[in-house]
Amino acid sequence: MTSTNIFRQNYKISKQNRNHLLKQTPLVIWLTGLSGSGKSTIADMLEKLLFEKGYKTYLLDGDNIRHGLNKNIDFSDEGRKENIRRIGEVAKLFTDAGIIVITAFISPFKEDRDTVRSLVEEGEFVEVFVDCPIEVCEKRDVKGLYAKARKGEIRNFTGISSPFEQPEQPEIHLHSDNSTLDECVFEIYSFIENKIEISKL
Secondary structure, rough: OOOOOOOOOOOOHHHHHHHHHHHHOOOEEEEEEOOOOOOHHHHHHHHHHHHHHHOOOOEEEHHHHHHOOOOOOOOHHHHHHHHHHHHHHHHHHHHHHOEEEEEEEEOOHHHHHHHHHHOOOOOEEEEEEEEHHHHHHHHOOOOOOOOOHHHOOOOOOOOEEEEEOOOOOOOOEOOOOOOOOOHHHHHHHHHHHHHHHHHHH
16 A cells, blocks of 8 residues: 655756756667567667667666566566566656666566556657567577476466467567568667757757
8 A cells, every 4th residue: 555645756857957968868668579589689789789879778688677676576467567567667767867778578468568658758668579470489499488388387478378469559560580680670770769869968
């Protein structure tokens, strides 16, 4: 239950002040797709490209977050929702700080992705659907997770025993099974390039 004795504080330094200091417009670049679709690899290379161009970024990855902030959350439907809710709030804080945040999460439920979109300002959320057939994802699966899921050793595994709700109108739709890594990264960068740069002061 939320306390009624909590009041929002207003401070002198605003989000716009931070944007101008960093000389960029913050975004949430939200990569969603099945395990093995290439989300983390694409996110990693995208951040490297942006970093080399002088942008201030941070990458939030599903596995890494579950080693820390979300290590107490399971993989039930409710657990997945809470996982994405927390990440959405973290991403919101990053945008308020003026940072371009890249996320790589399966985030299987449309409602949860839409909730994150609603947390940030209009135009600050870029949904990237990393589309890849499940049979290709299974072939790429160096961790052996799909095989364990098909044996029933992993419960609530997206694409096997838990659904993945495909984005209906993502800003970017990648087909990682027939596009190179460079092509995927360039497609995202081409879309966001004009969004993230502001006039140099």
